[in-house]
Amino acid sequence: MKIAVIHTTPATIASLGDLIRSEIPNAEVFNLLDDSILPDMNGGYRVDWVRERWLEYAQIARKNGAQAILSACSTVGEFAQEANEMLDIPVYRIDEAMACEAVRRGGVICVFATLASTLEPTARLLKRLSQKQTQFCEIRTVLVEGAYDALMQGDRALHDEKIRRALAEQGAQANVIVLAQASMASAADGLPDEICAQVLTSPRLGIEKLRDDLAALDGEKR
Incomplete structure (x- = not known):
């Protein structure tokens, strides 16, 4: 294959x-x-x-x-x-399988991204799937400033830390947390159990x- x-x-x-x-x-x-x-x-x-x-x-x-x-x-x-x-x-x-699972869970879905250009395409995908599945979802978006720049400079530890900090500060009210980019998946490692259970990654x-x-x-x- x-x-x-x-x-x-x-x-x-x-x-x-x-x-x-x-x-x-x-x-x-x-x-x-x-x-x-x-x-x-x-x-x-x-x-x-x-x-x-x-x-x-x-x-x-x-x-x-x-x-x-x-x-x-x-x-x-x-x-x-x-x-x-x-x-x-x-x-x-x-990201489609991740989005399907987020919509299946429903409720408040908070999309985190490190690039502004990713937020709208991911939100549109979630909205399309929620309409198709007739599942109520409230979609919120959060841009994690500086994380992508850190990754491009080779500092994945700082990239991940910025994402984890944003999750802790802004993810509390969400039923589901979506890490919109595949490159963000490593930030899910080591999260507290109560947050980790809410987080979906795409890879x-x-x-x-x-x-x-x-x-x-x-x-x-x-």
Whole structure:
């Protein structure tokens, strides 16, 4: 099984590759990285150009033999949905399984992100799923200032600490806490039990969905 992962930051390459190979032992993983996407999306002035090249990356992955594509970035998740409708192979967004679980739990869902460009796409996904499931959800958003800069400077410890501090300060009123970006998952380690039970991260849930869906497709072919 050849799986392409499209990244917008190098921070997700090793962790997602390891997780895919642990959950899908026969997977051959290859990565495409464009680290100019997030600056473009965060500025909000080159969104059409980002969409155009992301869809092209998906087509390149297909031509390179990918049997499935995973978008590792929540900010561009809606482009992954579009690619899924265009291509004859499945295209997954890393955060969809997390969002489904958040909506299933319902109540007040607080979305934390380290990039402003991620908040609205994640909130839109949650709203769409809540309407589809006719589940009441109140969606709130929190931007964790400075965490992404720390990560890009190689200081994951500071990145994680800023997120944990924000969770402690602003997550108390939430029924569900969503860490919107895959790169934020490490911040969930070591949280107090009462907070940890509320927190959802995308990597494991997203890869488990990928594994289960691909197994089902393989079963149908047989």
